[in-house]
Amino acid sequence: QSVLTQPPSVSGAPGQRVTISCTGSSSNIGPGYDVHWYQQLPGTAPKLLIYNNNIRPSGVPDRFSASKSGTSASLAITGLQAEDEADYYCQSFDGSLSSYVFGTGTKVTVL
């Protein structure tokens, strides 16, 4: 049902850089639409990680960064740490569906 597509999983060793893609369409990640990212640690509620494509809320480490281009967005984690092991979701608003939409989710594993 998710209209935003993410890879099911990505992994990396501590200290490495990993990226998560979020692919949509012109009605949700295209011009005029913003993408937001959430981190969901095991057994907990989602937590806002990035808003408006690339802005980190206060308290979010600067090893998390994000960008948007065309109808895709991406989240990067540099200097991967064990505590970053979680599920990550992108979110936007779909103008055609008149719905808030989420990505399929990506599980990040720290090797």
Place this chain on the structure above:
Amino acid sequence: QITLKESGPTLVKPTQTLTLTCSFSGFSLSISGVGVGWFRQPPGKALEWLALFYWSDDQRYNPSLKSRVIITKDTSRNQVVLTMTNTDPGDTATYYCAHRLPGGWFDPWGQGSLVTVSS
């Protein structure tokens, strides 16, 4: 500090109506651009938006569930209530409420409430 907390039944029988309450504090639902949204997450699956109550008293719904879901507000109690009719086992999920900011993102979220639909 903004906080939200979901409450409601943990077990519902198929075809019954599910009512969940989101009790919030630290913000006013009358501020322009603000809202309270309801979401759910079946075990091991992705997040899904269900409904949203806006500062303007406008209510919006996920089209796939619109006929079964109603969202209301109790201003005196700082609560937003989600009602879902004709439940089935596919509605088994953790249900979350969250504070919507004017830019369309959600922060913070409640802790979640696991609801099982089973006979």
